Structure formats: C-alpha cells, structure tokens
Amino acid sequence: xxxxxxxxxxxxxxxxxxxxxxxxxxxxxxxxxxxxxxxxxxxxxxxxxxxxxxxxxxxxxxxxxxxxxxxxxxxxxxxxxxxxxxxxxxxxxxxxxxxxxxxxxxxxxxxxxxxxxxxxxxxxxxxxxxxxxxxxxxxxxxxxxxxxxxxxxxxxxxxxxxxxxxxxxxxxxxxxxxxxxxxxxxxxxxxxxxxxxxxxxxxxxxxxxxxxxxxxxxxxxxxxxxxxxxxxxxxxxxxxxxxxxxxxxxxxxxxxxxxxxxxxxxxxxxxxxxxxxxxxxxxxxxxxxxxxx
Numbered sequence: 001x002x003x004x005x006x007x008x009x010x011x012x013x014x015x016x017x018x019x020x021x022x023x024x025x026x027x028x029x030x031x032x033x034x035x036x037x038x039x040x041x042x043x044x045x046x047x048x049x050x051x052x053x054x055x056x057x058x059x060x061x062x063x064x065x066x067x068x069x070x071x072x073x074x075x076x077x078x079x080x081x082x083x084x085x086x087x088x089x090x091x092x093x094x095x096x097x098x099x100x101x102x103x104x105x106x107x108x109x110x111x112x113x114x115x116x117x118x119x120x121x122x123x124x125x126x127x128x129x130x131x132x133x134x135x136x137x138x139x140x141x142x143x144x145x146x147x148x149x150x151x152x153x154x155x156x157x158x159x160x161x162x163x164x165x166x167x168x169x170x171x172x173x174x175x176x177x178x179x180x181x182x183x184x185x186x187x188x189x190x191x192x193x194x195x196x197x198x199x200x201x202x203x204x205x206x207x208x209x210x211x212x213x214x215x216x217x218x219x220x221x222x223x224x225x226x227x228x229x230x231x232x233x234x235x236x237x238x239x240x241x242x243x244x245x246x247x248x249x250x251x252x253x254x255x256x257x258x259x260x261x262x263x264x265x266x267x268x269x270x271x272x273x274x275x276x277x278x279x280x281x282x283x284x285x286x287x288x289x290x291x292x293x
Contacts, residue, residue, distance in 0.1 A: 003233040005055050005085060006212045010220040014184040015192070017220060018052045019176040019212035020233060025051070025087060026162055027170040028235035032274045033094045037164045039074055041106045044162035045140040046079045047089045048175045051233055053144075054081030057123070065120040070138060072113025073098060080272070086236035088272040106164070109138035117143050119151065141175070148179070155180040157196060161203035172206040176215060188223060195219055237273035244268050244277045248287050256288045 003024045008017045026044035029035065035043060046066055054064045060083060068077040076092035101107040115135050122128040131151040136142050141160040148156035160175035180189065196219065199205075205215050216225050247268060248256065259266055266279045279287075 004212065005052060005231045005233055006216065006227055007055065007229040007231075008216050008220070008225050008227045010216075010225040011184070011188045011223040014181050014188050015220065015223065016179050016181070017176065017216055017225070018055060019174070019216045020048060020052055021172075021174040021206060021212055022048045022051065022233060023170050023173045023206075025233055025235045026173040029089060030170055032235075033090060035091060035094050036097055037168050038098045038106045038108065038111045039091050039094055039096050040164065040168075040170060041162040042074060042108045042111055042140065043077055043079070043089050043091050044170065044173050045108065045160040045175070046077050047081075047087050047235075048160050048162075048173055049140060049144050049158060049177070050079040050081045050089070051085060051087035052175065052177050053119075054083055054087065055085065055231060057083035057121070059083065059123060061124060063122040065118075065122070067118040067120070068112060068115060068135070068140075068143075069118075070112040070115030070135065072096075072111045072115075072138070074111045077112070078271075085231045085233040087233065088235060088237045090271045090274070106162075108140065112138035112140075114138070117147060119147060144177075155184075157192075159202050161201050161206075163203035163207065172203045174202050174206050174212070174215075176202065176212070176219070178219070191223060192219075195222070235273075237270060237275070239270040239273060239275060241277045244270065245279070245287070248279060248284070253288060256284060260284050260288065 003022050005020045029043055030040040050066045062083050064081045066079045073096035074091050074093050079089035081087040096111055098107045098111040116132050117135055118132040120128050120130045133147050133150055136146045141158045144158040145156055148154045157178040163172040165171040260281055268277050
C-alpha cells in the first residue's frame with residue numbers, strides 16, 4: 001500500500017480528522033540516515049504527525065517545521081512538511097540507543113528525554129509563526145496533542161506509531177489526528193471518548209490490514225464519518241547541487257581561497273536526505289572568480 005493521507009469530517013462537521021499510512025516514508029528515512037530502531041520510531045512518529053499537520057496548511061508554498069530538542073541520547077529531531085504530502089527529517093544522533101521501556105517497547109520518550117517542541121509555520125508572511133512548548137512525555141503523539149490544545153486552542157487526539165520488523169526495517173507506520181470544533185456537542189465528545197478507550201494501537205490496526213479509511217471508520221463510523229480528500233505522501237527533499245552551492249557562495253573570498261589552497265575536493269552534506277555533494281577545486285575556483293567585481 002503506497003503511503004497516503006485521508007481527510008474527513010464526522011458528526012456534521014463537528015469533528016475533523018486525518019489518518020495516514022506512512023511505512024514507505026519512514027523506511028526511506030531509516031535507510032537514508034541509517035537510523036537505530038528507537039530513533040526510527042521517534043523520527044517516524046514526528047514525520048507522520050508532521051505530514052498530517054502539513055496537510056492542514058492552506059498555501060502551496062506554506063511550510064511546517066517541527067523541532068524537538070531533548071536531553072536524551074538522540075538530542076534533536078527536525079521534520080519539515082508542506083501542504084502537498086511531502087515530508088523530510090533527520091535526527092541529531094541517528095544511531096542513538098535506548099533499552100526497551102517497562103512495557104518492552106521501543107523507548108521513544110527515553111531516547112528524547114525532557115525538552116521542548118517548537119512548531120514553525122512559514123506562510124509567506126513577514127515573520128513565520130513559531131510556538132514552543134515543553135515536552136509532556138516525549139512520546140510525540142502526546143506532545144502534539146498538548147501543542148494543539150496549548151498553542152492553537154484546538155482540543156485534539158493525536159495517535160502515532162511505528163512498528164519495526166525483526167530485521168530492523170519498518171514494518172508498519174501511521175497515525176491519525178482528530179480535532180473538535182468549538183461547537184462540538186458534549187454527547188459527541190462522550191461518544192468519541194468511549195470509542196477511543198478500547199481502540200488498539202495504530203500499528204496493530206495497520207498490521208491487521210486496515211487502511212486509513214477503515215481506521216477512521218472504526219473510530220468515527222457511529223458519528224457519520226465522511227472522507228473528503230485523499231493525498232499521496234512521500235519522503236521528499238528539494239536539495240540540489242545548485243542549492244548546496246549557495247553555502248560556498250556565501251563564503252568570503254578569503255575563506256574560498258583557503259579551501260582552494262588545500263587542493264582537495266570539498267564535500268557538503270544535506271542533513272535532511274543525507275546526500276553528499278562534491279565540489280572540485282576547479283569548481284571552487286569558478287565560484288571564487290564569479291565573485292570578482
């Protein structure tokens with residue numbers, strides 16, 4: 001099943017909902033960055049939540065960035081998503097390890113530790129919107145739930161999951177976001193809470209063969225769920241040698257000359273997709289010469 005997001009409403013538009021399957025996207029990140037299993041789970045959850053939040057953006061050029069800074073072994077996670085289902089991300093310490101938690105599961109909260117979550121929305125305005133909250137559990141789903149309530153005043157439920165296979169590849173990944181509109185009736189809230197209480201983890205539902213539509217039907221079917229949109233999702237980085245070259249162009253002539261004098265190729269790396277770009281000494285000279293005058 002190729003990765004995609006579904007958007008829906010329920011209870012006469014009192015609830016808006018998003019659900020996603022993101023296995024291929026998370027596996028792409030794991031492979032590109034050679035992530036440990038627990039870091040795969042952490043970054044995979046943040047990417048899954050981030051791309052659903054990105055789908056809430058209005059403009060084609062709008063960008064969402066999620067930054068987690070923690071005291072745990074992974075140190076940091078960064079994810080960027082747009083309104084078209086594109087997402088990319090990286091971890092500060094890709095190979096960070098952590099023993100399983102008390103339930104025998106990958107300890108995402110432990111590998112992140114105490115810290116902060118910053119949400120940045122660049123919507124083409126003079127200044128991007130930015131909000132920082134303290135991490136509640138480090139499990140990411142809980143933290144995004146808290147962000148929506150504290151920073152956007154939108155009561156929400158965020159469920160995210162990544163299931164690893166025995167060979168340390170990604171077996172399942174996905175999630176959903178449910179949001180209550182200001183006019184949501186108490187009876188609807190009660191019915192939703194009751195349904196969520198006995199719901200299996202997202203990865204268990206995916207492992208049983210359920211797709212995003214079926215997951216939303218399980219949660220919201222009694223409330224009249226209506227699928228309004230489907231959108232493909234993929235790991236996508238817009239880096240290129242020309243974009244990376246801007247880093248060298250930004251150097252002053254003295255700094256460029258020092259690199260040239262070393263007589264070695266210069267290799268620059270894109271953090272998001274881990275692609276290396278090599279610039280030869282001759283290319284460095286062309287960049288230097290283009291700055292004359």
